[in-house]
Amino acid sequence: MRVGLFVTCVNDTLFPGTGKAVVTLLRRLGCAVEFPEGQTCCGQMHVNSGYRDEGVRLARGFLEVFAGYDAVVVPSGSCAAMVREQYPKLAAGMGATRPGAFAGAHRGRTRFAAAVAAVTPRVYELSEFLVDVLGRTDVGAYFPHRVTYHPTCHSLRGLRVGDRPTRLLRAVRGLELVPLPAADECCGFGGTFAVKNAAVSAAMCADKIANVEATGAEVLCAADNSCLMHLGGTLSRLRTGVRVMHLAEILAATEGDR
Amino acid sequence: MSGTFLGMPAFPRNAEKALRDSQLRFNLRNATHTIRARRAAVVEELPDWDRLRAAGKAIKDDALRNLDRYLVRAEEAVTRAGGHVHWAADAAEAGRIVVDLVRATGETEVVKVKSMATQEIGLNEVLRDAGIVAAETDLAELIVQLGDDWPSHILVPAIHRNRAEIREIFRERMADWGRPAPPDLTDDPAALAEAARRHLRERFLTAKVGISGANFLIAETGTLVVLESEGNGRMCLTLPRTLISVVGIEKVLPTWRDLEVFLQLLPRSSTGERMNPYTSTWTGAAEGQEFHLILLDNGRTNALADEIGRQALRCIRCSACLNVCPVYERVGGHAYGSVYPGPIGAILTPLLRGTATDLDASLPYASSLCGACYDVCPVAIDIPEVLVHLRAKVPHPPAERLGMAAAGWTLNRQARLRLAQRAASRLRRLVPRRRLPGPGAAWTDTRDVPAVPEESFREWWRRTEGREGGDR
Ligand code: SF4
Numbered sequence: 001m002r003v004g005l006f007v008t009c010v011n012d013t014l015f016p017g018t019g020k021a022v023v024t025l026l027r028r029l030g031c032a033v034e035f036p037e038g039q040t041c042c043g044q045m046h047v048n049s050g051y052r053d054e055g056v057r058l059a060r061g062f063l064e065v066f067a068g069y070d071a072v073v074v075p076s077g078s079c080a081a082m083v084r085e086q087y088p089k090l091a092a093g094m095g096a097t098r099p100g101a102f103a104g105a106h107r108g109r110t111r112f113a114a115a116v117a118a119v120t121p122r123v124y125e126l127s128e129f130l131v132d133v134l135g136r137t138d139v140g141a142y143f144p145h146r147v148t149y150h151p152t153c154h155s156l157r158g159l160r161v162g163d164r165p166t167r168l169l170r171a172v173r174g175l176e177l178v179p180l181p182a183a184d185e186c187c188g189f190g191g192t193f194a195v196k197n198a199a200v201s202a203a204m205c206a207d208k209i210a211n212v213e214a215t216g217a218e219v220l221c222a223a224d225n226s227c228l229m230h231l232g233g234t235l236s237r238l239r240t241g242v243r244v245m246h247l248a249e250i251l252a253a254t255e256g257d258r
Numbered sequence: 259m260s261g262t263f264l265g266m267p268a269f270p271r272n273a274e275k276a277l278r279d280s281q282l283r284f285n286l287r288n289a290t291h292t293i294r295a296r297r298a299a300v301v302e303e304l305p306d307w308d309r310l311r312a313a314g315k316a317i318k319d320d321a322l323r324n325l326d327r328y329l330v331r332a333e334e335a336v337t338r339a340g341g342h343v344h345w346a347a348d349a350a351e352a353g354r355i356v357v358d359l360v361r362a363t364g365e366t367e368v369v370k371v372k373s374m375a376t377q378e379i380g381l382n383e384v385l386r387d388a389g390i391v392a393a394e395t396d397l398a399e400l401i402v403q404l405g406d407d408w409p410s411h412i413l414v415p416a417i418h419r420n421r422a423e424i425r426e427i428f429r430e431r432m433a434d435w436g437r438p439a440p441p442d443l444t445d446d447p448a449a450l451a452e453a454a455r456r457h458l459r460e461r462f463l464t465a466k467v468g469i470s471g472a473n474f475l476i477a478e479t480g481t482l483v484v485l486e487s488e489g490n491g492r493m494c495l496t497l498p499r500t501l502i503s504v505v506g507i508e509k510v511l512p513t514w515r516d517l518e519v520f521l522q523l524l525p526r527s528s529t530g531e532r533m534n535p536y537t538s539t540w541t542g543a544a545e546g547q548e549f550h551l552i553l554l555d556n557g558r559t560n561a562l563a564d565e566i567g568r569q570a571l572r573c574i575r576c577s578a579c580l581n582v583c584p585v586y587e588r589v590g591g592h593a594y595g596s597v598y599p600g601p602i603g604a605i606l607t608p609l610l611r612g613t614a615t616d617l618d619a620s621l622p623y624a625s626s627l628c629g630a631c632y633d634v635c636p637v638a639i640d641i642p643e644v645l646v647h648l649r650a651k652v653p654h655p656p657a658e659r660l661g662m663a664a665a666g667w668t669l670n671r672q673a674r675l676r677l678a679q680r681a682a683s684r685l686r687r688l689v690p691r692r693r694l695p696g697p698g699a700a701w702t703d704t705r706d707v708p709a710v711p712e713e714s715f716r717e718w719w720r721r722t723e724g725r726e727g728g729d730r
Contacts (some may be wrong), residue, residue, distance in 0.1 A: 010670060012715040013679050014708050019715035041669040046662060048627060050649030054666035061670065089643065093566060104413065157629035186584045190626025198473045199274040199698035203588045204626070205704070233705030237692075
């Protein structure tokens with residue numbers, strides 16, 4: 001099985017540790033991981049901010065780079081949801097706002113739609129890949145800490161990953177998983193929302209953090225570094241001492257790391 | 259829509275102001291969480307909820323696709339049953355029609371059933387300017403009216419008020435409108451309800467003209483349907499001699515049988531009840547009554563022309579999306595500057611009235627796209643999809659446009675992204691973690707910036723894997 005890693009532009013640039021953890025983890029589980037270097041960004045920020053044509057251009061790039069893989073693993077619920085949920089919508093509605101602006105020829109449109117149909121069913125968020133494709137919930141990890149898990153909106157309601165991440169965490173040796181109150185509520189990141197509506201975003205984050213602190217956890221875990229950047233940035237500003245970690249980093253940890 | 263909201267600043271500014279009101283946040287949080295939990299519990303009870311939801315969506319879609327046919331059919335049925343049908347292209351025309359109809363009766367007072375459509379067209383103000391007093395009879399609507407306030411929620415217009423505030427409003431203002439509040443009024447809910455009941459009873463018994471909206475208009479029979487929970491609506495619909503109903507054209511349902519689906523979807527989604535307490539239906543004019551139906555467009559055909567946006571017209575105004583929305587929960591309804599607040603307001607308002615104003619252009623961004631609204635919507639309106647679609651249509655600030663173009667250019671080729679990452683890592687010590695310049699300041703007001711790593715993932719991969727991928 002040829003597994004392509006789509007590391008995401010945010011992880012690539014700001015959180016390389018997550019990408020490294022995915023590589024370590026997948027190799028430990030016997031996968032041959034490739035990182036196609038032509039990859040850049042799924043286009044989510046552009047599409048969600050109202051720059052559709054830019055987003056479609058980036059989507060085309062993604063589809064081209066990952067065309068040949070049996071599985072594409074994405075350590076981000078929101079980028080995986082972008083590819084699986086929003087690409088088909090883009091394909092269906094392409095050119096609807098500005099006819100001819102980008103798609104132009106009908107041929108371009110059908111080629112895009114065909115690429116979407118071919119690639120997107122093989123795109124998996126990390127926990128989906130581990131549980132559904134590899135059939136593993138125990139990935140042989142060891143992490144002796146008190147951890148709480150925030151499911152993030154796009155994993156929860158976009159991809160519906162359900163309890164896959166918490167099943168994975170429960171199987172980690174030494175790890176104590178404490179439930180997060182009101183876990184399914186949005187943390188307030190929302191891409192450009194965090195800047196365009198900064199005050200509301202901060203108010204949402206404050207409530208999420210109060211809930212995190214109530215758990216007494218040392219580590220706040222999620223499968224999306226964008227949400228963690230927002231939550232972690234606030235936790236750090238408030239000097240709470242709570243660390244944020246991506247799911248991949250916890251799952252990659254073993255006894256040998258100590 | 260009502261001109262009263264014109265000139266209101268954009269959403270983020272309104273929101274910031276609302277966020278400073280801690281009483282408001284407390285009231286909203288309590289109320290939305292209570293209804294949210296109730297809704298979840300009663301929806302959970304129905305094993306076929308998903309099928310009901312799909313049916314609701316399908317019926318509404320059929321109605322919208324064939325709107326012209328169904329509306330004509332409804333008009334024929336209403337006329338056959340002795341009613342009069344009027345068509346209003348916009349708020350001004352609808353207001354004129356109502357004023358003329360009321361004037362023709364010689365009355366200067368009307369009683370009103372709570373109605374979103376009449377709020378949308380600012381009917382109370384139009385009537386007031388014509389010398390006609392319109393008295394709201396829904397309890398929450400009465401509180402809003404007496405307090406010279408604006409509704410803050412589709413279903414619970416006074417959601418932002420607490421009991422103590424309501425007591426003050428009753429004591430100070432009831433006398434201006436009719437029977438005053440008792441001097442020893444407390445903030446006990448039963449006492450407040452009793453004061454309102456006595457006050458309203460006087461109005462019902464003297465009213466000659468009633469004005470309503472409708473939840474549904476059944477094309478097949480010309481029947482109008484109102485769902486309410488206090489019984490006031492029933493009084494307004496039956497006691498007056500003249501009844502005027504202002505109904506958005508999207509409210510049409512093809513057949514009587516379709517109602518069955520919505521009588522299950524609506525009460526569970528809105529108030530978390532299994533069955534609606536008062537459901538009134540009327541067809542044409544009753545004995546000795548005169549009935550007028552005003553079919554209101556006011557931007558609806560524009561919304562219908564928008565392929566992705568038109569799904570917003572399926573909305574049955576249950577308010578479930580407001581009650582789960584984390585943004586609405588924190589800022590309340592007024593920040594949206596429209597009678598339609600919350601997630602549905604963020605799409606419906608710009609669809610109905612366009613995005614020319616600062617406020618209307620900011621509404622599609624009043625969401626973190628968390629998707630909770632789509633999950634609860636009983637007619638499966640994909641609100642996040644419409645938000646994103648509308649964002650692509652509103653004008654973008656030039657600086658942002660430039661930034662997005664630059665980001666797009668950089669991200670479009672791996673070689674460019676690599677160069678940008680290298681530059682960032684070389685300058686990493688210069689990136690302040692606590693005070694970013696420009697628009698980034700909105701981030702660092704409350705959050706630290708992550709440290710830029712020494713090496714990007716792709717550099718690490720190249721270094722450790724030693725493979726040279728061809729640059730695109
Ligand atoms: S959009 Fe859906 S959830 Fe919101 S008020 Fe309308 S019907 Fe209810």
